[in-house]
Amino acid sequence: MFQIESLGIPKVKSPLQLSTVRGDHIFNYVKEDDKLVYDLSLDTYNKCLTNKEEPLCMEKAGPRQHIYFEPGKTTAAIVTCGGLCPGINNVIRGIVMALHYFYGVPRILGIPYGYEGLNPAKGHGFVELTPEKVKDIHQFGGTFLGSSRGAQDVSVMVDTLVDNRIDILFTIGGDGTLKGANAIGEEIEKRGLDISVVGIPKTIDNDIDIIDKSFGFETAFDVASAILRDAHNEASGAHNGMSIIKLMGRDSGFIAAAATLAMPVVNFALIPEMDFDLYGENGFFEQLKKRLEAKRHAVIVVAEGAGQHLFDRKKVKTDASGNIKHEDIGVYLKEKIGEYFKDIFPMTIKYIDPSYIIRSAPANSGDSVLCNQLAYQAVHGAMSGKTKFVVGKVNNKYVYLPISAVTQKRKKVDLESEFWFSVLQSTGQPFLM
Amino acid sequence: MFQIESLGIPKVKSPLQLSTVRGDHIFNYVKEDDKLVYDLSLDTYNKCLTNKEEPLCMEKAGPRQHIYFEPGKTTAAIVTCGGLCPGINNVIRGIVMALHYFYGVPRILGIPYGYEGLNPAKGHGFVELTPEKVKDIHQFGGTFLGSSRGAQDVSVMVDTLVDNRIDILFTIGGDGTLKGANAIGEEIEKRGLDISVVGIPKTIDNDIDIIDKSFGFETAFDVASAILRDAHNEASGAHNGMSIIKLMGRDSGFIAAAATLAMPVVNFALIPEMDFDLYGENGFFEQLKKRLEAKRHAVIVVAEGAGQHLFDRKKVKTDASGNIKHEDIGVYLKEKIGEYFKDIFPMTIKYIDPSYIIRSAPANSGDSVLCNQLAYQAVHGAMSGKTKFVVGKVNNKYVYLPISAVTQKRKKVDLESEFWFSVLQSTGQPFLM
């Protein structure tokens, strides 16, 4: 069981006027024992039946009949951390609207520039958030609150929460941010405080574990796929023309794979999860040569974290968030392909690196719906006194999960999944190179 | 159990070079007993446990190690029926590519203008489909093959399949089309023929039962939501300005609801599933009046099938597909709102009916991925000899379902679901009017 922690027993009657019976055309409060099975395979099911054990379950997201915080006296705060991702503003807007209109929470603070904003020494101050201020921000990419990378002293951040009478902290960020949120939650617990900490997982790479997909991911491959269409124009516009497009994906190839599937003009997709050789009879370059000889152009998508096994790994660097800084596989491939083919036949290579263009785009409609629903569910969970939890979609249903459950490892493309198989079917590239 | 019928025992070795073990980085053939549970709630699990019965299961989609048709001797045909929907061309393309490149099927026929094309009396002929011919069509809306509404004589259509040595018929269409496909499949069975009939459910309204969503739906509310943004400009550009946008949704309000959630500028969403009064203290018009007095503009989304209870239902008409022709609720509302407010205060009403603009758009990236995967799975299922089945996504996994299972009733927006609750949270409209 993915068990969510709670600040205490919810005793306040929810101001939402919902129902508890089916048939009255009014949404029902979600009950604490509404659980959803995690693993859908009949095998697992049967194993549980045999062993007489309960299957792994998740808590259904939604408004509870009794909540923990007295809405009229509650202060909430929102912070956005890490790199940009489409939909951040939609989530901010959704949280503000839900707190204000559904629950009547009177005071909502925006924390500027990520966790830095919880460190008074940085001098960023707060922004008072109201429906009027956020009503149009969903139409813009970026983050209305600003962001920053890297950690701050947990104790200082909790002091700030206390000093500003903040009851609920909504954190929008990736793996590092969520771990930070958990640490804040643990410090709160240690001090015996009544502050809820909530995470809305934000990773354009889609690499948060367990959940179906994270917000912004769909927009990312939507924007990317138009770029692939154009990259194909570049490739086919020249004799033996090649386009190399480096897409985001530090440790996982979800964007590269999904964009490839969405715009089936790609001939090779290279992702961090796969091993591949450049040289040799079955190597990438020989495959590429065959493709060029057959069609006179080729489109190559490479995730930024792919092919790191090709570099000397002794000199590893990290960024302010502690993420490993990768060698530039795109530039490397461009050089090596150029070297490889220069004595074989004349060719041209166009190298395209659109990362900032993708991550700063406004959310598309699918993501907008997702962001709105994540924001609403996060608010319902927080108001009911749950803490150290994230909201996410699993098996196409909204659930609450402990932060700790989704940060144990990063999700990766399963090379034996139907998803990756679809990609290979689309590109025509072999399983192994 | 959703049990799929089969033409016979698959004995031909699949030409796909897949694996049967985990860990070799090669996709595994799907086994016939790979099943997925349909209902995720722990309650259902416990009920099964108590009653010692197997839960309702679905067959996992994917390539089988042994197939039924000898690929090199197989002829496949594709037909598209009913109204346009984003993604039809992507599905056509995906099927052609999968048949040609994965299985080496040498002959693929395009049936022009829907089921009419299976009636020789119509004189439409066939189109030979090749990768070269379909390689760019995914970038266009509409249907490369043309479509038509309405039924044709089942016996004549089966004769045509036989006369042209067609082994597999892929039908892309909605409820009526799928029922037609099932009837063809039954006639084939009656005659003892070896022809597989496959359905790829196509309904822009998203009202095919059981499956998570149908292709084209996401594009539909994507296109619609940009129109809502502009409609909001129209409304707010005038004092007491109102925009009424009629969106598709003959019997269900999925597009109206999702577009509303994607572009949260909508104040009222009216869908076929809900009852509502225009007049009276809690009626729609009084709610609308309050909104105008507060903000001086209002955006109203109405699904085409909404509010039919307001009309005299004696004079029901139907179209060529047998669908009930609805009274025009959009025009009706425009008139009645005008009458209601004309003595209260000056106002302007803009009426927007974008249906054809939405359904003829090219698929967005999310739908493109979905279409590609549906096409691939349909081909794998058909090659393995399954028949009278559809391919769809349920609980975020690809499965095969009997056609008959998804055509028993049309899916509707559950007024007590979290989805509809999210919409109401976004608009701020009351549960009941």
Added chain:
Amino acid sequence: MFQIESLGIPKVKSPLQLSTVRGDHIFNYVKEDDKLVYDLSLDTYNKCLTNKEEPLCMEKAGPRQHIYFEPGKTTAAIVTCGGLCPGINNVIRGIVMALHYFYGVPRILGIPYGYEGLNPAKGHGFVELTPEKVKDIHQFGGTFLGSSRGAQDVSVMVDTLVDNRIDILFTIGGDGTLKGANAIGEEIEKRGLDISVVGIPKTIDNDIDIIDKSFGFETAFDVASAILRDAHNEASGAHNGMSIIKLMGRDSGFIAAAATLAMPVVNFALIPEMDFDLYGENGFFEQLKKRLEAKRHAVIVVAEGAGQHLFDRKKVKTDASGNIKHEDIGVYLKEKIGEYFKDIFPMTIKYIDPSYIIRSAPANSGDSVLCNQLAYQAVHGAMSGKTKFVVGKVNNKYVYLPISAVTQKRKKVDLESEFWFSVLQSTGQPFLM
């Protein structure tokens, strides 16, 4: 000569630090005697030579070295009237930025809801406009200030200007608005007041006389052309499929013609300027029949004001702005085509009326550049004390023109111009039907 009137001799030194010499890489103030020839044909030149007369000239737009209003003491106001048009917000933003940053004008008032906002009886109040308030509005369609149709009492409006110490009134609107602005200017003159009245012509139909094109027009046919692409999908998706798209163009066919040229899938473009018969050997229907027989589908674009000669003109109606309300040619054609062909062969007709979707869209980049430059030029002209003038682009150069010069008649598509000839070349339709 198109002579602009002036409030008096400009004596205040411009706060812009410009130059008066070439070669210093600093823009030069425009001199009052910088004129541009209106008619470019060599014939006209030779005629002037023979007759020893000066050719018709226009005043070059731009900042003057001496201005009329003391910037620090100036109050400006902006009003937007009539129907929506892409780019209104860009013009508002540009005016505010130019007044604030270039000249340091401290007080800028937004007049809500068109000329109504200058009538205190309507109770709309004013909006204080600042760079902060308008900095993002260029990304939205519609009008930030709201609009209304119809005239208000000129004397009352001038009283409002006086009561609120407004020195410059920027009016953004079409033919009727500009005539209203001129009337305000004349009343000001009669009363001997020091108030400048400026017009920025706004007509999505592009029918303001003399100027090359009005802002919003390019966006209009940009949005329309994507709809034509989709309409083509609808037409070609059915056997003998036809799409009829009604585009804006009350008295002129510029949008219909330009969209047709931009998306060359259109087979017939019908505009108000042309006469055409429906029936008879050379009539439209016979041409349409030939097209269907050849290609089995047809796309028909019709401007809303086309074909009015087909209706009984006795019962003419007008809207609040005094514009004649046209009979609905789109609906009429749909009916008559249906009647004509129903006994000839089966066919389907899709009717598309996207007007609000087009006019409420945000400005595209070409229009954004145009709007910015129009706004800047309007501010320079107004600050220099000119009045009753519009700013526009003629022969690809920015000029000032008297309002009265552009409101004498509406511009129409010249049926013997190369523009219309290009459209006919693109559609393949005959000159006369």
Added chain:
Amino acid sequence: MFQIESLGIPKVKSPLQLSTVRGDHIFNYVKEDDKLVYDLSLDTYNKCLTNKEEPLCMEKAGPRQHIYFEPGKTTAAIVTCGGLCPGINNVIRGIVMALHYFYGVPRILGIPYGYEGLNPAKGHGFVELTPEKVKDIHQFGGTFLGSSRGAQDVSVMVDTLVDNRIDILFTIGGDGTLKGANAIGEEIEKRGLDISVVGIPKTIDNDIDIIDKSFGFETAFDVASAILRDAHNEASGAHNGMSIIKLMGRDSGFIAAAATLAMPVVNFALIPEMDFDLYGENGFFEQLKKRLEAKRHAVIVVAEGAGQHLFDRKKVKTDASGNIKHEDIGVYLKEKIGEYFKDIFPMTIKYIDPSYIIRSAPANSGDSVLCNQLAYQAVHGAMSGKTKFVVGKVNNKYVYLPISAVTQKRKKVDLESEFWFSVLQSTGQPFLM
């Protein structure tokens, strides 16, 4: 006078059924003496009058009553050279349609991969172009024919024209391509051949002299401006966040300037035409520091050819077309800004280089109209026997100009023009840095 050369006296009656009188609603043939004045300023006009000399004139483009080539016996060829540019396919399509439908030219050859395709040694062959083949290509970016850089032997190319009985060669390309076309025309003249050579100027940089603008330019800054919007999200999303966007513009800053004006979120635009210092009290870095202190973020647009004076110019390199290869000013600025500010305050810099994404996009609507009209006019001019000419828009009118007239120098942004002044007004940057 910009005098166009001709192969001989046109004696063939045009198959276009046009008119020669006004008032019949049929387009009139353009007469050879229809000239347009080039310089619009009244000063120039008066100077001519005083000196009794004819002003500089251009030949009006359009169909002539008598043409030179017998349409039914004519072979035309189309070649596209140099880098991609939005609209190439629209021009190809327009030429094919005009030759086929207007004049009935039976044989149209596509030359693959630029001038290389006219060199048989390269072995590329030809593509037969028909309306069917090109009817959809306007919806795609890139070039349907492929392209290449660099020159080929003129004599060999003329041999190819002769060997393949090509009567008209349409060349679509930039400065180098046009010079090549002129050389081909001169060789033809030397040999006394009857082959017309036409240029349709293609330069995404918009730097062809004399003409108002080249096709693709507007799409370029349209695509770029959306990227600037997103770059602004990146900048404002971080404390002291900066975005540097490098846009195309080897020798001129038109794209950088127009995109800046179209998306007024840019604070600094740096173009090749301007001199600027990085350091010092009025230098760029000090201006940038002031901006950051005031607003905490900055958006910097830099044309690829800007700031070359900052590099050591001894080691100049050139590409295959002979264009000078610039040092990477974008990367350079990123480094130097980082160095400058690292001891002043913490900041982040995002560097964006979208070039291929821009040039491979499909043409927007404005460019589509332009491309269609350029193509039509090019065909009319070629059929009438003119040679060594380009078609272009000057003062908003279509004219024919000698190739030699537009290749003498490249157009640059005039730093004292109203266009550049508008850009500076929009950014707020000083004239000189």
